[in-house]
Amino acid sequence: MRPSNSSFQPALPTLDISVSGNYVFLKGALLIILFFLVNVALAQNTVYVDKNNNSVGIKEITLIVDKGGAQERTIVQTNEGEENPMPEDVTVEIGSILLENGQRIFATSRFPSVKSANPLLGSNQSFSEIQVVKYNHSDPSQHITHANNLENFLRAMEEVVSIPDLRSYWDISPTPILEENNAFVDIIYPNQIPSSGYMMIAERHGNSGLDLMPLDAK
Numbered sequence: 769m770r771p772s773n774s775s776f777q778p779a780l781p782t783l784d785i786s787v788s789g790n791y792v793f794l795k796g797a798l799l800i801i802l803f804f805l806v807n808v809a810l811a812q813n814t815v816y817v818d819k820n821n822n823s824v825g826i827k828e829i830t831l832i833v834d835k836g837g838a839q840e841r842t843i844v845q846t847n848e849g850e851e852n853p854m855p856e857d858v859t860v861e862i863g864s865i866l867l868e869n870g871q872r873i874f875a876t877s878r879f880p881s882v883k884s885a886n887p888l889l890g891s892n893q894s895f896s897e898i899q900v901v902k903y904n905h906s907d908p909s910q911h912i913t914h915a916n917n918l919e920n921f922l923r924a925m926e927e928v929v930s931i932p933d934l935r936s937y938w939d940i941s942p943t944p945i946l947e948e949n950n951a952f953v954d955i956i957y958p959n960q961i962p963s964s965g966y967m968m969i970a971e972r973h974g975n976s977g978l979d980l981m982p983l984d985a986k
């Protein structure tokens with residue numbers, strides 16, 4: 769996602785990362801991409817991350833179903849394309865990931881601010897095309913539209929891009945809102961992204977690429 773706020777300019781040196789698929793869990797629903805961030809000066813270079821290039825191999829993933837709830841249990845998945853854990857109306861959080869090199873890493877939460885919303889977000893257009901969907905997909909109250917509901921939508925955005933629940937996500941379908949102005953929102957993590965370590969991205973259905981560009985607030 770490339771922020772639209774003109775007051776934020778790319779830091780130099782900068783690393784532009786283009787990401788596509790790596791590892792699939794929760795059959796037919798999710799793609800998980802894991803790559804390593806290195807503290808190195810790369811000026812305006814693009815690093816492509818996919819299954820065969822610059823990604824980190826995953827050996828197993830530990831999932832916590834209904835964490836803190838009455839049905840809490842732990843699942844360890846070792847194969848691609850395994851079935852969705854039951855029940856389907858509770859959270860499924862990433863607990864840890866075992867890498868092929870034997871290192872185990874643990875999911876952490878980073879809470880951003882969501883700002884600079886597209887001026888048509890919060891209007892009455894595209895009621896169901898832009899929304900945040902939380903873990904219980906059968907509950908209409910957990911589909912949080914932007915339409916006439918901007919503040920709640922932005923707060924829900926902050927939550928779903930922070931927590932390790934694989935069933936909560938933000939959803940954009942083709943909409944005239946983004947045809948007029950393709951800027952969406954700025955998701956800003958002030959002083960929270962390390963210069964080295966692992967970054968994981970989850971993309972529902974694994975059918976969308978994305979670009980990551982480190983920015984420096986000026």
